[in-house]
Amino acid sequence: MPLLRVSLLLAAAALLGACQPKAAAPPVAAAPALAAPLVLPSGSGCGPAIARTQAVVDSDVATGNLNKPVGDRFGADLRRAASTCSAGRDGEALQLLAAAKSRYGYP
Secondary structure (H helix, E strand, C coil): CHHHHHHHHHHHHHHHHHHCCCCCCCCCCCCCCCCCCCCCCCCCCHHHHHHHHHHHHHHHHHHCCCCHHHHHHHHHHHHHHHHHHHCCCHHHHHHHHHHHHHHCCCC
């Protein structure tokens, strides 16, 4: 009789063990998406300089390094500089660009 009792206890323990939830493997985190490399306009003068700065600002907004409202204000300042550049006032446009970059902490 004791052997039957031991067998029943082992069977009950095996059944109870089967009902216990097993720890699941932790979910695998997806690798963060890599941003496309930033391609900056080349050339000299106020037009390419303003375009390069706008490309950096757009990238910073896209990656979350600069919040959108600040990026929008910076963009408005850059559009003002670009308009001045298009009017042939390169020196004034570069001064506007320098002032905007300084205002928003860009080198």
